[in-house]
Amino acid sequence: MPESLLDVRGLTKHFPVTAGVFKRAVGMIKAVDGVSFSIAPGETLGLVGESGCGKTTIGRLVLRLIEPTAGELRMRVGDESIDLARLNGATLRKFRRHMQLVFQDPYSSLSPRMTVMDIIAEPLRAAQFGSRREIQERVKWVTKAVGLQVEFLGRYPHAFSGGQRQRICIARALAINPKLVICDEPVSALDVSVQAQILNLLKDLQERLGMAYLFIAHDLSVVENISARVAVMYAGRIVESAPTAELFKTPAHPYTEALMNALPQPDPRLKAERVVLPGEVADPSCLPQGCAFHPRCCYAQDRCRAETPILKETCPGRSVACHRAEELSLRGVSASG
């Protein structure tokens, strides 16, 4: 196994629920609860789950935009392995150049008062990349790399379409040559035809520049297209992680199976096969006893209602958190058409 770029161990984030004038803590939202994963250099890990499962919180924790409650975030730069969770102040700022973020909504994540030139140059200036000239050259290079014309650099974001704006966001993220880019739902606000352009661009840039992606999305078909490995989250925990092809062929967690089969397929012949999961996504402020998924799970037994399953490796590269993982044989999706 190659040395990983990012190693996350037992990452936890609890938000207190406060009430009253004195903001007394009356409960705890376990947004992320003991999550571990690793990303190799140049690899794409897809993180998939429904709203409220904690996938965006993980992205923000890795960037240290919010403080983790517990856990380790080791990142390897050169020969050093640094625990991001312990960095502070100036050292953290210096380290941030190795990781960048692309947001979901390209309309609200670009300042309307800055030209595209300034937007893309900002991280370079913050990181003291070089002289004015060097920064300009770098901006021009990265603009071309994402498929925008250099002539547009003097314009403001309002002059661009959604797809072009997302290209600007990607250019801004890639400008200082980061080792890890966290993509938080980068295509879900885009039209279908533009979505394909952006996915292809992300893959193409990764091939040329070799950065790793943590790709956060709710859409399994998008995640499947771009990721080498996928981790499925439910209620703040990873319930299954596996290489992409294996996960889709033979899912091992009932939630993964349900997620796959709930996705509407663009094929009218598959219409009858829809499996509908009952109930709603678990509320992270009052999780059910035992396995958080058991109230919606059609395979649940007494043990699932009492004992919380832990994520265990079932075979090299695959882990699953389900008491019945070994006995169940679940339905995946096979290539069709």
Place this chain on the structure above:
Amino acid sequence: MDALLEVKDLEVTISLKEGAVRAVNGVSFRIPANRTLGVVGESGCGKSMTARALLRILPPGGRIVGGQIRLAPRDGHSTGVVDIAALPPRSRALRAIRGGEIAMIFQEPMTSLSPVHSIGDQIGEGVRLHRKTSKREARERAVEMLRLVGVPMPERRVDAYPHQLSGGLRQRSMIAIALACRPRLLIADEPTTALDVTIQAQILNLIERLQREMAMSVMMITHDLGVIAETADEVAVMYLGRIVEYAPVRDLFDSPMHPYTQGLLASIPRIGRPSGRTLYSIPGTVPDPYTMPPGCPFHPRCPQRIAGVCDRGEPPAPVEAGPNHQVACRLYESRQGEADDA
């Protein structure tokens, strides 16, 4: 008239600061009773404007400038076919249609529900308007509707406010409001786009079940071809205010004819395919409505365009390309000509 609703050459303009935009440009379709018409297209293609025109609830500046929206009378009623497009805007007849004959559900249940009225009051409002019932009866009807759409504990939820409900329950409540007066046509404008995948499947199943039980037609507007494949009987593909292809759902997915439809189908990632594969993508982006290209509106992005044919003149008119399969594309016009000669 054998269909429930027949739209003919509908044209809608919207006047904005920058000038007038033709949002819907000669759209014709029909929705038979108990069937589902899927309308698919990217943002700005006019699919929502078409739907809003049917209820005459266009945004400020929006106006129907041409065409007909013909609604068949209810069985056993002697009133003739009504042209919704010709009704006076504040007329009693139009108000009777809104909610009574045609109802609509929207994408974002949080913004389209009133935050200061309980769910029960919002369901009851329509019932009291259309059915002239008492407050108590309206409340009973609200509880019954909530039970029908699968809201747990309807007797208690009837007094809840939208912010107390989850996204899935809000969308169920909105469906309850829309269906409380048993409309004959339900317009669903991106009803599941804001919802999680597992909740989306629940809502799609619910709409399908209610359609069967209440014998109504559905107009399903979405950008998601997966939703179209699962729900629609016939599909209209829209691009820049026009229907570019119209076909039964299987034909559309098996043999798409318009290059735009072909591009859309090729560009969606499909589950169960090997990852890392480069997706087909339609080059360019949807042009803004002020700079509509001459000729076929799709020609600047079309890989099959014929220079000197597609980029000039009027936009191509729909031609019959198969049984119940229409396509508006120059590639098929010549074929039609040959068939006529023979």
